[in-house]
Amino acid sequence: MDISSLVYAFFNTPGVGGAVILTIFTGACLIYVYLTRWILRGGRK
Amino acid sequence: MHPENKHEKLILKPIHRPTTSDRILWFILGGIFLLGLSAWVRQYVIGLGVTGLNRPVYWGVYITNFVFFIGLAHSGTFISAILRIAGQGWRKPLTRAAEAITLFSLPFGVASILADMGRPERVFNIIFFGRYQSPILWDFTAVGLYFLSSIVFFYLSLLPDIALCRDRLTNAPDWQRRMYEILALGWQGHPEQFHRLEKVLDGMAIFMTMLVVTVHTVVSWMFGMTLQPGWHTALIGPFFLLGAILSGTAAVVIALAILRKVYKLEEVLHIGLFNSIRKLLITFTLGWIYMMIAEHLTIGYGNMKEEMVVLLDKFTGTYATIFWSMALLVFGLPVLILIFKAKNNIGWMVTASILINIGMWLERYIVIIPSEVSPRLLPVMGQGIYLPTATEWLITAAWFAGMFLLYTTFTRFFPIIPIWETAEHLPEIEPEGARVAQTAPTGD
Amino acid sequence: MPRWGMVIDLDKCFACQSCTAACRMENNTPIAGPDQAILGRAILWNEVLPFLEGEYPLVHATMIPRPCMHCDNPPCTAVCPVRATYKNEEGIVVVDYQRCIGCRMCTVACPYAIRYFNWFPPEWPQALKQHLNPDPEVAPRPKGVVEKCTFCIQRLHRAREKAAAEGRTFQATDYMPACVQTCTGHARYFGDLDDPNSLVSKLSHSPRAFRLLEELGTEPKVYYLKQG
Numbered sequence: 090m091d092i093s094s095l096v097y098a099f100f101n102t103p104g105v106g107g108a109v110i111l112t113i114f115t116g117a118c119l120i121y122v123y124l125t126r127w128i129l130r131g132g133r134k
Numbered sequence: 135m136h137p138e139n140k141h142e143k144l145i146l147k148p149i150h151r152p153t154t155s156d157r158i159l160w161f162i163l164g165g166i167f168l169l170g171l172s173a174w175v176r177q178y179v180i181g182l183g184v185t186g187l188n189r190p191v192y193w194g195v196y197i198t199n200f201v202f203f204i205g206l207a208h209s210g211t212f213i214s215a216i217l218r219i220a221g222q223g224w225r226k227p228l229t230r231a232a233e234a235i236t237l238f239s240l241p242f243g244v245a246s247i248l249a250d251m252g253r254p255e256r257v258f259n260i261i262f263f264g265r266y267q268s269p270i271l272w273d274f275t276a277v278g279l280y281f282l283s284s285i286v287f288f289y290l291s292l293l294p295d296i297a298l299c300r301d302r303l304t305n306a307p308d309w310q311r312r313m314y315e316i317l318a319l320g321w322q323g324h325p326e327q328f329h330r331l332e333k334v335l336d337g338m339a340i341f342m343t344m345l346v347v348t349v350h351t352v353v354s355w356m357f358g359m360t361l362q363p364g365w366h367t368a369l370i371g372p373f374f375l376l377g378a379i380l381s382g383t384a385a386v387v388i389a390l391a392i393l394r395k396v397y398k399l400e401e402v403l404h405i406g407l408f409n410s411i412r413k414l415l416i417t418f419t420l421g422w423i424y425m426m427i428a429e430h431l432t433i434g435y436g437n438m439k440e441e442m443v444v445l446l447d448k449f450t451g452t453y454a455t456i457f458w459s460m461a462l463l464v465f466g467l468p469v470l471i472l473i474f475k476a477k478n479n480i481g482w483m484v485t486a487s488i489l490i491n492i493g494m495w496l497e498r499y500i501v502i503i504p505s506e507v508s509p510r511l512l513p514v515m516g517q518g519i520y521l522p523t524a525t526e527w528l529i530t531a532a533w534f535a536g537m538f539l540l541y542t543t544f545t546r547f548f549p550i551i552p553i554w555e556t557a558e559h560l561p562e563i564e565p566e567g568a569r570v571a572q573t574a575p576t577g578d
Numbered sequence: 579m580p581r582w583g584m585v586i587d588l589d590k591c592f593a594c595q596s597c598t599a600a601c602r603m604e605n606n607t608p609i610a611g612p613d614q615a616i617l618g619r620a621i622l623w624n625e626v627l628p629f630l631e632g633e634y635p636l637v638h639a640t641m642i643p644r645p646c647m648h649c650d651n652p653p654c655t656a657v658c659p660v661r662a663t664y665k666n667e668e669g670i671v672v673v674d675y676q677r678c679i680g681c682r683m684c685t686v687a688c689p690y691a692i693r694y695f696n697w698f699p700p701e702w703p704q705a706l707k708q709h710l711n712p713d714p715e716v717a718p719r720p721k722g723v724v725e726k727c728t729f730c731i732q733r734l735h736r737a738r739e740k741a742a743a744e745g746r747t748f749q750a751t752d753y754m755p756a757c758v759q760t761c762t763g764h765a766r767y768f769g770d771l772d773d774p775n776s777l778v779s780k781l782s783h784s785p786r787a788f789r790l791l792e793e794l795g796t797e798p799k800v801y802y803l804k805q806g
Binding site for chain 1: 660
Binding site: 099100101102103104105106108109110113114118121124125127128131132 | 260261262263264265266267268271274275278279282283286290293319320321322324325326327328329330331334338
């Protein structure tokens, strides 16, 4: 499979875009939850 | 442990049981919102034919509102994130008031899109069948991530103050105290917590700045990626972004002036803040006119047939009144007011800001409608017409009322001035100036 | 795989509108009524547009029948967020009415404005209602979705079925959209543009051939033969 058809498939296949969105949102949520917990842990031994 | 802030009492004062005037205000705003909501339900049942939309004007006031609300949302991030990175300490008292505009206008940007959709119940098709070539997917990603990040950014900087409310406002009703208890996430105000919070906010500020640029550029690409005359220009992205920051910053002035007056916060929201924003506004209106001239001169000088139809329609045709009032409202009047009148004068500042925001709404309208009215096949199709109907105005009014409602309600339950950020002393850590710059996680 | 295309000879077209009428009956496009039509809400998959040049008395009118251009490089399908509209393997741009979310980005992106939105649930006068095309593929579209000319793709499917039932191979000449079949002046030609021997392919290479807004690079598959 050459690279151009992969790129084409990424942009054109229905559902892939949705998966990208979900991945980004989930990733962001995880990072934000982690950061919040990290802040709150501050000063607790 | 809580920060020491000599204005603490003053800032916490607006947080009390809703008064009769509060209830009246909420009732009116809620009423308008419900009225618009029922107009939307009616539109959903009957069909989008109840609007003034048609062929070729497929997008109208709803999309204008979408762009405008997302633009308003740029206020908060500009004030709190960009100025944070730039190390502008004066921003501190107004960060939360600005961010609250972001937080409460974004949902109505999204609601504007929903109101515009022929099949809002199929909105999740964008997840199930989303294809990333479409600018709508880019919008969905950018606006969604921006909203999510704004909530987190806002909430994190609110945390110490929620904890303070939890410990200080012991007279509040039970449910309200429980709310503080839960939302405070057990914040104790340990110096290390403050230190880490600052670090995260610094890091997030960089990420938020990138997002803010992305979001409004991507919004503009909904238009820019098509071949329509007047839209298909590379300038549309930066131009939308600048307009967004201009209208957002102007909205902050309006919000601040109201808060200052109604909640008697003159001491915290002192006139110096307005003078600082005044300089920003002057810069942005000048930037706006620069982009305006750059765009229209390029089109006019090039003199391409289809582009000229749209341009002349704006300059001398159907949309001339709106176009020139927009130029006057966004640039002509505000720049004069801001330079000659607004220094040390909040009344004039607010006047200029209101003019800018009305003008910016008209600008969004004038970018969107004339291009649709004069499609490329104009010589054979004839010019389109578009007159928004009562349904469209009702839903518009409702979304704005909803935004005000959320904002006013918020200010009754949470301090709208960040107590910890404006404090003289945070528990056992140095004031901000002494903080060592560090690379912090950016949040993505 | 054929690449379906159309050629319209403007010398032969006398703007009788029979294509518009045939299209309506074949594809069950709803009747908007005069008050909605004046607002620009009429749904006409095929339309005959007057192109006027000059001013009275030195005026030259060209009538341009305008179906969907079925571009090889369609700007409308690129912007669809859910692939509800796409170009199928035979080059026909179609809409999935069950998936369309009604965002109208495709209608905005189409430089020919050939895409139509259902502002209301579809309606017909009682007399017309009895004569709707029973083919389920052209069942009336619900409100809130976009629809457009499909080169009568249901006819292609029926023609293939018929050829299969009769045990012969499907020929390009078996299939013809309603507007082509009905054209009073025989001004419309339809067929496989990739077949060098087909009439449409030959006509599309005629020195008289041109396409609408060719300069945009959308590569329309509807060719016109210049008047004169």
